[in-house]
Amino acid sequence: MSNFDEAAAFASAHEIPWPRDPAADPSRWGVHHGDPPPFNRLRGPVHVRGGVSGVIRVRGAEVFSWGEPDRADQTYSVAKTYLALLAGMAQARGLLVVGERVSDRLPGIGFDSDHNRAITWEHLLTQTSEWQGECFGMPDQVEHFRRVSHDPKPPEGKKGERRALRAPGTYWEYNDVRINQLSLALLHLFRQPLPEVFLENVLRPLGGGTDFRWEGYEDSWVEIDGRRMQSVPGGTHWGGGVSISARDQARIGQLLLDGGVHQGREIIPREWVKRMRTPCETARFYGFLTWLNVDGRMFADASRASGFMFGAGGHTVWIEPEREAVVVVRWLDGAHSAGFVQLVSRALAG
Incomplete structure (x- = not known):
């Protein structure tokens, strides 16, 4: 035995x-x-x-x-970690620098607003980006106030209620819409x-x-x-x-x-x-x-x-x-x- x-x-x-x-x-x-x-x-x-x-x-x-x-x-959401591995591969290939702003390398895919322009790859990878927008029709607000098992924060509001956004990098929130936006950005980096x-x-x-x-x-x-590709979610x-x-x-x-x-x-x-x-x-x-x-x-x-x-x-x-x-x-x-x-x-x- x-x-x-x-x-x-x-x-x-x-x-x-x-x-x-x-x-x-x-x-x-x-x-x-x-x-x-x-x-x-x-x-x-x-x-x-x-x-x-x-x-x-x-x-x-x-x-x-x-x-x-x-x-x-x-x-x-085990797949989220796989996105982090892909991001590491992208940095090794010179496709990203973890501390740089996403908007500097990928204009036109949702990081160009005054609020989103400050978001770095590190913010996305640590779920502190506070990215605001819609990713394939899903607004970030859907995941506002989301609670997950190992999040130590006390409940602050009802899931899906709009909350005031913080500066990128200053607030942690488990947000699958933002994860999907990271995946879309990585797709644009690899172009595969x-x-x-x-x-x-x-x-x-x-x-x-x-x-x-x-x-x-x-x-x-x-x-x-010229190639049609499917962006995949991180979960x-x-x-x-x-x-x-x-x-x-x-x-x-x-x-x-x-x-x-x-x-x-x-x-x-x-x-x-x-x-x-x-x-x-x-x-x-x-x-x-x-x-x-x-x-x-x-x-x-x-x-x-x-x-x-x-x-x-x-x-x-x-x-x-x-x-x-x-x-x-x-x-x-x-x-x-x-x-x-x-x-x-x-x-x-x-």
């Missing part, structure tokens, strides 16, 4: 209470229902999911898995569909990519250099987003644990990976589209060096440097995530 059996059994006994088939009971599936109308609808494809599954790697090797670790399921860039430059070099897809909305198409809030296996999620987690290097090849610059897990000044629990456990508030049983990718529906990728471990769990009810982390921590400690 493996030391991780208890954690896997615990996770499997506490599956997220969403139907596995989105069509079976649509009102109990997803997170879009909490949005103000007419924005409380799906705009991209969704598909049937599997049950609870997971993968655990220690010192670079997979030591445990359960469920269907090779099944590609939609992964919600982001799913192609990610598959060719990250997943395939890691030995993954089977059944991977990253889908956009029905109306999120743009034309660049599955309104459908679409990344479908990926737990094993591939673990491969990406291992890449971050190893400082962006795989088999001696630097896939993402080491300095960029370091920046991803550096707390931002406005929200010390957040880096570059990565959650941080710097004060132990997120999970008391994880080290203070831990980083996390989270997605609605119970998706967690936990990078635990002190134990040289990567832990992936999918479709776990978030109310029981602390119990799962505790059991895995105990098993890792031996």
